[in-house]
Amino acid sequence: MALAGLPENVFITTVDAAANWARSHSLWPMPFATACCGIELMATASARHDIARFGAEVMRFSPRQCDLLIVAGRVVMKMLPVLQRIWLQMPEPKWCISMGACACSGGVFDTYAVVQGVDRFIPVDMYVPGCPPRPEQLLAALMEIQKKIQRTGTLTGREFAQRTTPTGPAPFDIDELRRRREVAPVPGLEIYQPPVFK
């Protein structure tokens, strides 16, 4: 917007837009890498893919210095309280990427100890599918996060206060009902049939 009387190198914008511009181009990731997605995350940070092009190269291993949580890999029951604590320790404003099939949905690990998607227990802004995702996919998610920040961000973070419902499905949802039905014994069906060797 050009106003009469201002020099050419001055422009006027809103404080929100200026904050979003600054925030979205200096996201500091917290790498929560628990499995092979963490290797792809490291590849994204390395020279060939170079996450520094998007200003997100400063991986900090203290959650208090980060504003982007990247959950890369499966999260088990014993790890989930740690993840929640790390999320709560990160200062506002903060965003979360759920990277890979395991972090998004539990992946192939549909067992008693593996959490079926971190979005059930912490808020997630962007999902990256893949097993593991290519570095390009993570970069695409990062660019989407940047767009999301510029689209919805506010200086005081008041857009977060509206997100009062959990991102993921409710803990006891339809797949829990299915699991319970699987557990119930089926009458007349042999559970174990030993192989016959001749």
Add this chain to the structure above:
Amino acid sequence: MSTDETIAKLHQRFGTDLVDSTFRDNRRVIAPADRVHDVLKLLRNERQFDFLVDITAIDYLEYPDAIDRFGVVYLVSSTKHAERLIVKTFVNLPEPELPTATDLWKGANWMEREVYDMYGIRFVGHPDLRRILMPDEFVSYPLRKDYPLKGMGERHNFPVITRAES
């Protein structure tokens, strides 16, 4: 010294309590649960089996021809005489218990904790018998065959953090 001599010595000491068998080059000894500690002690002290490779267990629920519920397997080896031996025993519900092997091999500590964690087999005399893999609040024994693969809902039993409150 050879594994044959070791097994002969075990038979001489324990008589008909022991059953030994061979599968390919595995030599195996099956001992009753109340004698297994004596068997291990003999192996450790008189036959120089100085290395406990592993302790593990098997749940034989719904297994054809199985009599006992749990089998506990000790894999021991002697680095002095290059011998290996598998010692197996059986325990049953409701109180599956075995004497600890931590007095013979210090390395038995975590292995017995793992067997306890997964199968609920208690090792009497263990210095610190608590769960090693699963969270402390966990109450089931997940590798038992009557425990469902997808759990009893423990993996969903956590507080949900929404964006507004974090």
